[in-house]
Structures are given as C-alpha cells and as structure tokens.
Amino acid sequence: xxxxxxxxxxxWDVLExxxxxxxxxxxxxxxxxxxxxxxIIDDYNILEYPDWVNVVPITPDGRVVxxxxxxxxxxxxHYELPAGVVDATDADLEQTARRELLEETGHxxxxxxxxxxxxxxxxxxxxxxxxxxxxxxxxxxxxxxxETEEIRVHAVGLDELREILASGGVxxxxxxxxxxxxxxxxxx
Numbered sequence: 001x002x003x004x005x006x007x008x009x010x011x012w013d014v015l016e017x018x019x020x021x022x023x024x025x026x027x028x029x030x031x032x033x034x035x036x037x038x039x040i041i042d043d044y045n046i047l048e049y050p051d052w053v054n055v056v057p058i059t060p061d062g063r064v065v066x067x068x069x070x071x072x073x074x075x076x077x078h079y080e081l082p083a084g085v086v087d088a089t090d091a092d093l094e095q096t097a098r099r100e101l102l103e104e105t106g107h108x109x110x111x112x113x114x115x116x117x118x119x120x121x122x123x124x125x126x127x128x129x130x131x132x133x134x135x136x137x138x139x140x141x142x143x144x145x146x147e148t149e150e151i152r153v154h155a156v157g158l159d160e161l162r163e164i165l166a167s168g169g170v171x172x173x174x175x176x177x178x179x180x181x182x183x184x185x186x187x188x
Contacts, residue, residue: 010036020045049127053097054083054175056115056182057107057137063155064179065105065137066164070150074171079154079164081131081175082107097132105153106143110136116181118174131178133185158183 016032027048033041057065066079084100086093094112102108115133119125145151156164161179163169170176 012036015040045124047125049085049125050088051086051093051127052083052129052174053086053093053100054081054129054131054178055097055101055134056081056131056178057101057105057110057134059107059155060136060138063157064161064182065101065107066154066156066161066170067104068152068154071171076171078171079169079175080172081178083175086130093130094132097130097134101134101137102140103144103146104149104151106139106141107137108140109138110134116178118177120174129174131174131181133182158186 012033012035014031014033018030019027020030021028029046029048031041031044031046033044035041059065065082067082068077068079070077082101082104084096084103086096090096090099098108098112112132112134115131117131118129119127120129143151143153162183165176165179170179
C-alpha cells in the first residue's frame with residue numbers, strides 16, 4: 001500500500017460552506033476554499049450522498065448473479081450488481097448489502113467478505129461505494145424490489161460475464177470495477 005509522505009499535496013482550507021440544494025436524493029454543497037498555493041475558489045460544488053453498497057454474488061456452481069434494470073439517467077437498460085443506499089439506521093455495511101441482495105434477487109446466505117471500496121468521484125462526491133463478495137449464495141425466496149424498481153435477475157457464467165463486460169453491458173463504473181476485480185481474484 002502506498003504511504004503518505006512529506007511530498008503529498010496538502011488539503012484545501014474551507015473558508016465558507018453552504019447548501020444549495022438539500023433533497024433526499026440530491027444534496028449540493030458549495031464551498032469557498034483556499035488552495036495551498038493561496039488561490040481562492042469561490043464556488044467549488046460538492047455532491048453529498050450517503051454511502052452505497054454492492055454485492056458480487058456467486059452461486060455454489062460459480063455463476064454470478066446480476067440484475068438488469070432501466071436507469072433513467074442513461075435512458076437504457078443495463079446489467080448491474082445488486083446494490084443500494086446505506087440508510088442512517090442500518091447496523092453495518094454488510095447487513096445493508098445482505099438486505100439489498102435479498103430484496104433485489106431473492107438470494108442470500110453464503111460466505112461474505114469485503115472486495116473493494118471505491119469513490120464515484122473523490123473530487124466532487126462525499127460518499128464511498130463498498131462492495132462485498134458473497135460466495136455460495138442461494139435462492140431464499142422471491143425478489144421484493146422497491147416500488148421504483150423493475151428488475152430482472154440473471155445468473156451468468158464467467159464466459160458470459162466477460163462478454164457482458166467487454167461489450168459495455170455494465171455501464172455503471174462502480175459495478176464494472178468490482179466485477180473486474182473479482183475476475184482478477186480468479187487469476188484472469
């Protein structure tokens with residue numbers, strides 16, 4: 001792991017901070033900052049989100065459980081990982097990930113471990129996306145997606161996963177990166 005040293009860039013000083021928008025799914029904060037070189041930026045905008053979780057779920061026979069759903073921002077249907085927002089009342093990240101997997105796919109159980117933690121954009125986003133690897137998941141019931149979700153569940157083999165990734169079938173970068181990382185853990 002890389003270590004910090006005296007040559008690392010220094011943090012910016014926040015001179016003033018105010019919220020421009022505060023909505024359940026969008027909070028925009030505007031900071032007035034001073035850079036280490038003395039320059040002032042009067043309107044540096046930050047997106048504040050709660051943390052997110054994703055799951056790379058693997059069945060006992062080695063298939064990866066993906067979902068497909070419509071995303072209005074891109075106006076397209078994509079493959080994704082089961083994922084969701086960490087609620088302020090959630091006990092811990094793994095429990096949140098287990099809940100999302102069960103809700104979106106009906107799968108659960110298995111052996112769980114942390115796979116990776118990423119940022120959508122550390123320059124403008126306050127939150128992190130935490131991905132868990134869940135090996136040996138099995139169907140436990142029917143999916144129970146939220147009212148705003150229309151989800152289709154697909155369990156794919158590794159060759160099909162590689163094709164999906166290579167063709168751009170996983171558009172969400174915070175979902176594609178953990179899938180590539182999973183393939184790296186297999187030595188591929």
